[in-house]
Amino acid sequence: MLFARQGAVLAQQIDLNMLQTVGDPLPVARQVATPQGTVGGVALSAATAGPIAYRDNGGDRQMRWVDRAGRQIAVLGGPDSGDPTAVRLSPDGRRVAVYRMVNGNSDVWLFETARDVRQRLTTNPAREFDPIWSPDGSRIIFGSTRQGVVDLYERSVGSTATETLVWESSESKNPLDWSLDGKWILFAVQSARTSRDLWALPVAGERKPIAVASTAANEPFARFSPDSGWVAYQSNESGRDEIYIQRFPEPGGRTQISTDGGTFPKWHRDGKSLFYLDSSNRVTSVALLPKGESLEPGNPVPLFTVSVGATYEPTPDGQRFLLTEITKPPSPITILLNWKPR
Numbered sequence: 001m002l003f004a005r006q007g008a009v010l011a012q013q014i015d016l017n018m019l020q021t022v023g024d025p026l027p028v029a030r031q032v033a034t035p036q037g038t039v040g041g042v043a044l045s046a047a048t049a050g051p052i053a054y055r056d057n058g059g060d061r062q063m064r065w066v067d068r069a070g071r072q073i074a075v076l077g078g079p080d081s082g083d084p085t086a087v088r089l090s091p092d093g094r095r096v097a098v099y100r101m102v103n104g105n106s107d108v109w110l111f112e113t114a115r116d117v118r119q120r121l122t123t124n125p126a127r128e129f130d131p132i133w134s135p136d137g138s139r140i141i142f143g144s145t146r147q148g149v150v151d152l153y154e155r156s157v158g159s160t161a162t163e164t165l166v167w168e169s170s171e172s173k174n175p176l177d178w179s180l181d182g183k184w185i186l187f188a189v190q191s192a193r194t195s196r197d198l199w200a201l202p203v204a205g206e207r208k209p210i211a212v213a214s215t216a217a218n219e220p221f222a223r224f225s226p227d228s229g230w231v232a233y234q235s236n237e238s239g240r241d242e243i244y245i246q247r248f249p250e251p252g253g254r255t256q257i258s259t260d261g262g263t264f265p266k267w268h269r270d271g272k273s274l275f276y277l278d279s280s281n282r283v284t285s286v287a288l289l290p291k292g293e294s295l296e297p298g299n300p301v302p303l304f305t306v307s308v309g310a311t312y313e314p315t316p317d318g319q320r321f322l323l324t325e326i327t328k329p330p331s332p333i334t335i336l337l338n339w340k341p342r
Helices: none
Strands: 001-006 009-014 018-027 042-044 054-057 060-067 074-078 085-089 095-102 105-112 118-122 128-133 141-145 149-156 164-167 173-178 183-191 195-202 210-213 220-223 228-235 243-247 265-266 273-277 282-291 294-297 301-305 311-314 320-328 333-336
Touching: 001 018, 001 042, 009 294, 018 060, 018 333, 074 320, 085 128, 085 311, 085 320, 095 128, 105 128, 118 301, 128 173, 141 173, 141 333, 149 173, 149 183, 164 220, 195 228, 210 228, 220 265, 228 273, 243 265, 243 273, 265 311
Parallel strands: none
Antiparallel strands: 001 009, 009 018, 042 054, 054 333, 060 074, 060 320, 085 095, 095 105, 105 118, 128 141, 141 149, 149 164, 173 183, 183 195, 195 210, 220 228, 228 243, 265 273, 273 282, 282 294, 282 301, 311 320
């Protein structure tokens, strides 16, 4: 079995009859790219006939500000080999939470938006990722593999206090959003039966999660509306990813928003429009008009195109976007032939 540890590729012999490991892991390659946003994912593949293919570098990313036409306003920091991902703006817009890969380990970092100052928030040897801000900007919830599966942890910002466990279960989960009323935490669960599902955890009282979208389809990403009364989410139930909104916390009133594919929905702070990436990788805006107890979508309006693999985060007023884009191409793919354990 091939796997990555601290950025290196290792091979572990396995006794399939006893379902046990045999001996110690053996080195295969000193460095391999580990895609952010995955658990156990590496840029690595092996064929039954013996060849091993891997990529040791995923390229550098750059964070930059653009306007609604995609014109660059400013850059934030320089090219970053740490692959900053899952960018989240603080409620006051003064800081950015990301997770970066440094020396083979993924941790949550904070950047100031006014100047190039970065601060490492988590230091555990396990992987930490997907930070989300509390409504007042004083705390951050993130996912961590420190107990094997991904559980949810909380840490105060600007404090030396230790992290506290927020929610644990037998299935890995990723935090997605914290409602602005402070009452709910939205997260995705990797289910062995129903792919990735959406759940919401009450912050106070009995912490018993409720299902938001739990179907045979894949629902990997979602955001609360500013009034906390709706959830916008991504689902492939139609055969391709599209954007939907539905009432919260009581189910019902679901409406499809995108018409030509859609991923990564994000609300305008006024709750009257929604952003998402369409199938052509364009940041798209769609107005949401009240109609009785529901919201009726207007025609999608493409704003600008982003490069493949880029992420985006709108400011609360929807006038600027913080992009993370690959600026340095990934390394070539290396193929090992006739590799055998020594």
